[in-house]
Amino acid sequence: MAQQQRAAVILAAGKGTRMKSRLPKVMHRLLGQPLLHYPLQRAEEVGCDPQVLVVGHGRESVAAACSQPSVRLAEQKDQLGTGHALLCAASSLEDFSGTLLLLCGDVPLLRRETLEALLVQHDQAGAAVTVLTAEVENPHGYGRIVREGEDVACIVEEKDADATQKAIREINTGIYAFSAPWVFSALEGVGRDNAQGEYYLTDVVALARKEGKRVCAVVMDAPCEAMGINDRGQLAEASALLRQRVSQQLMRDGVTLIDPATTYVDTTVSISPDTVLHPGVHIHGRTSIGRDCEIGPGVTIRDCQIGERVHIKSGSVLQESRVGDATDIGPMAHLRPGTVLAGENKIGNFVETKKAQIGFGSKASHLTYIGDAEIGAEVNIGCGTITCNYDGVNKYKTVIEDHVFVGSDTQFVAPVRIGRGSLIGAGSTITRDVPPDALALSRSEQKVVEGWAKRKKRSKKSSS
Numbered sequence: 001m002a003q004q005q006r007a008a009v010i011l012a013a014g015k016g017t018r019m020k021s022r023l024p025k026v027m028h029r030l031l032g033q034p035l036l037h038y039p040l041q042r043a044e045e046v047g048c049d050p051q052v053l054v055v056g057h058g059r060e061s062v063a064a065a066c067s068q069p070s071v072r073l074a075e076q077k078d079q080l081g082t083g084h085a086l087l088c089a090a091s092s093l094e095d096f097s098g099t100l101l102l103l104c105g106d107v108p109l110l111r112r113e114t115l116e117a118l119l120v121q122h123d124q125a126g127a128a129v130t131v132l133t134a135e136v137e138n139p140h141g142y143g144r145i146v147r148e149g150e151d152v153a154c155i156v157e158e159k160d161a162d163a164t165q166k167a168i169r170e171i172n173t174g175i176y177a178f179s180a181p182w183v184f185s186a187l188e189g190v191g192r193d194n195a196q197g198e199y200y201l202t203d204v205v206a207l208a209r210k211e212g213k214r215v216c217a218v219v220m221d222a223p224c225e226a227m228g229i230n231d232r233g234q235l236a237e238a239s240a241l242l243r244q245r246v247s248q249q250l251m252r253d254g255v256t257l258i259d260p261a262t263t264y265v266d267t268t269v270s271i272s273p274d275t276v277l278h279p280g281v282h283i284h285g286r287t288s289i290g291r292d293c294e295i296g297p298g299v300t301i302r303d304c305q306i307g308e309r310v311h312i313k314s315g316s317v318l319q320e321s322r323v324g325d326a327t328d329i330g331p332m333a334h335l336r337p338g339t340v341l342a343g344e345n346k347i348g349n350f351v352e353t354k355k356a357q358i359g360f361g362s363k364a365s366h367l368t369y370i371g372d373a374e375i376g377a378e379v380n381i382g383c384g385t386i387t388c389n390y391d392g393v394n395k396y397k398t399v400i401e402d403h404v405f406v407g408s409d410t411q412f413v414a415p416v417r418i419g420r421g422s423l424i425g426a427g428s429t430i431t432r433d434v435p436p437d438a439l440a441l442s443r444s445e446q447k448v449v450e451g452w453a454k455r456k457k458r459s460k461k462s463s464s
């Protein structure tokens with residue numbers, strides 16, 4: 001059978017009581033992304049459009065996090081069970097007659113390949129339902145897959161199971177492929193006469209059999225992929241598994257991780273070969289890092305584009321910045337949003353930058369603040385230089401043209417422009433524009449009183 005059109009329904013109405021949180025469960029973060037991001041991403045990767053999100057508890061904050069045009073929201077006001085939850089998505093899929101992938105908002109570790117295999121098998125068999133199942137050591141709490149020979153006869157929930165059924169180790173992961181029009185009509189016939197008084201989605205399996213429809217099961221190779229998150233312990237466990245997966249992929253791609261166990265890289269990050277990550281690095285969001293870089297211990301990077309041969313030393317923090325090739329940063333440097341380094345720069349210890357464009361080859365090696373500034377190429381910013389960009393009401397810009405030499409302990413009171421090739425004497429407070437090739441100096445003249453200190457000490461001694 002030809003591949004069907006695909007849509008997804010993602011169940012995320014549950015409260016998540018065991019998280020003990022004000023935040024809806026699916027909004028808790030796993031490697032930098034809300035849990036919900038993962039099933040949505042997988043659904044998109046296997047070509048599901050639309051993706052219908054069933055929301056209930058905390059619907060406003062969940063909805064606010066899912067503004068993609070392919071996501072439709074369906075509301076489940078009362079949580080009456082998984083069958084009822086899927087039925088709440090029916091009106092969002094009235095015009096859809098293909099294969100429906102059912103995912104849960106709190107099951108983040110499924111791989112694309114696993115879902116693709118489920119969908120392909122479902123379409124090829126022309127099944128009404130295909131269940132993703134797993135053989136586990138401890139099946140307690142899960143629905144059990146009851147087989148008749150090779151076929152799946154029904155799914156029995158833990159609370160409704162007899163002793164023989166409880167001994168079954170093949171469990172329902174809660175992930176399925178359905179024939180869309182069929183499952184919505186079948187759900188109309190599902191009741192709540194069971195131990196929990198809920199509308200069980202799992203009941204459609206027995207209904208399909210009764211109607212003589214095909215029911216299939218795909219047994220997973222790695223059951224941990226279907227792990228659901230119910231509490232913070234499982235969230236940490238899932239985080240460790242996902243980090244391991246990311247680390248292994250990075251190493252296969254040619255990145256050196258000195259200590260994978262303490263390396264925290266989001267799934268959204270890309271890193272090129274021969275880059276080395278030291279212990280304790282955190283790399284988040286839309287970050288890309290080029291070849292041959294070295295990211296030192298305890299460095300945090302979020303949403304940055306970093307070129308090649310960049311060395312970022314211990315304890316530096318970089319956010320929403322761009323770093324050109326062969327640049328040296330840190331230790332303990334802070335690149336705040338809007339920093340753009342052209343390349344071959346040096347941003348040394350205790351240097352903070354914000355909304356600062358810094359030209360090729362320019363250096364600020366120590367103890368400096370550069371904010372709201374445009375700095376040309378081959379500029380040397382001396383130790384302790386500060387752009388005074390804020391008067392308590394407004395922010396102003398400092399412009400420093402190419403080849404300027406700024407002596408140590410200079411303050412630029414913005415707005416101010418320093419002409420190309422000029423020199424600022426150490427200790428100056430620069431309040432007016434400086435023309436090109438000039439010397440600017442605002443230091444007060446030094447006064448020397450000979451013997452003064454010695455006399456002072458003597459008079460102190462005699463009075464005590």
Ligand code: UD1
Pocket residue numbers: 011012013014015054076078079080081082083084085104105106141142143144155157171172173174199200201202228
């Ligand atoms: C369900 C399955 C069980 C399976 C297990 C896998 C049923 C009846 N049972 O168990 O066979 O082994 O998943 O984890 O389906 N949800 C809603 N609205 C509701 C109820 C649930 O949106 O009214 C959502 C939850 O937020 C969650 C998902 O559905 O994301 C699964 O719900 P959960 O209560 O964990 O599943 P069980 O019913 O325990």
Ligand code: CA
Pocket residue numbers: none
């Ligand atoms: Ca449950």
